[in-house]
Amino acid sequence: AQSVTQLGSHVSVSEGALVLLRCNYSSSVPPYLFWYVQYPNQGLQLLLKYTSAATLVKGINGFEAEFKKSETSFHLTKPSAHMSDAAEYFCAVSERSNYQLIWGAGTKLIIKP
Amino acid sequence: DAGVIQSPRHEVTEMGQEVTLRCKPISGHDYLFWYRQTMMRGLELLIYFNNNVPIDDSGMPEDRFSAKMPNASFSTLKIQPSEPRDSAVYFCASGDRRANYGYTFGSGTRLTVV
Numbered sequence: 319a320q321s322v323t324q325l326g327s328h329v330s331v332s333e334g335a336l337v338l339l340r341c342n343y344s345s346s347v348p349p350y351l352f353w354y355v356q357y358p359n360q361g362l363q364l365l366l367k368y369t370s371a372a373t374l375v376k377g378i379n380g381f382e383a384e385f386k387k388s389e390t391s392f393h394l395t396k397p398s399a400h401m402s403d404a405a406e407y408f409c410a411v412s413e414r415s416n417y418q419l420i421w422g423a424g425t426k427l428i429i430k431p
Numbered sequence: 432d433a434g435v436i437q438s439p440r441h442e443v444t445e446m447g448q449e450v451t452l453r454c455k456p457i458s459g460h461d462y463l464f465w466y467r468q469t470m471m472r473g474l475e476l477l478i479y480f481n482n483n484v485p486i487d488d489s490g491m492p493e494d495r496f497s498a499k500m501p502n503a504s505f506s507t508l509k510i511q512p513s514e515p516r517d518s519a520v521y522f523c524a525s526g527d528r529r530a531n532y533g534y535t536f537g538s539g540t541r542l543t544v545v
Contacts, residue, residue, distance in 0.1 A: 361522055361524075361539050362522070362534075364535070367533050417481075418476070419534065421474050423473055
């Protein structure tokens with residue numbers, strides 16, 4: 319069965335520093351991959367998605383993620399963190415034949431001033 | 432497009448009472464999902480519908496929980512009777528499988544059972 323692992327339940331970075339949130343999936347066939355963001359007291363918002371086009375995917379708010387099949391990874395990055403990036407980030411995967419998303423446990427991003 | 436609309440935003444009820452949560456998906460979306468989010472368990476899929484038909488309700492915790500989708504523009508999640516352990520944020524999400532996947536979430540209903 320598909321699974322998604324997000325390394326680190328909490329990640330803390332300084333404002334202006336690189337953000338790197340890790341996501342690994344288990345699948346023998348490249349799936350569809352997603353990153354969602356949840357701000358406090360809000361629903362989840364789609365940040366970006368990989369559905370078999372370019373392996374480097376750009377999303378909203380300056381985030382991007384790279385699909386690496388050999389590493390079964392889809393890590394989320396942003397060159398320079400802003401205070402407004404503080405939120406919880408979820409990685410999710412679905413098989414191409416199935417519309418149901420399998421979710422990672424989430425990573426809380428903390429931005430230090 | 433108003434997005435996925437959930438009501439109420441907050442609900443406080445006494446143990447044993449019936450609770451009904453409502454969701455209006457995005458027009459044209461053929462999938463609808465109900466999720467529950469708690470600190471302890473994270474995000475849990477309760478049930479999902481395709482073209483108004485329930486496809487998988489294996490995540491529904493107990494018989495006290497039921498969900499319906501009488502038409503393409505409305506769904507309800509009902510808890511009867513409610514218990515304090517049902518306190519959580521309940522999210523509805525809708526999606527269009529033809530449009531490159533991804534779901535759109537509502538803002539959620541924060542349920543507190545006292």
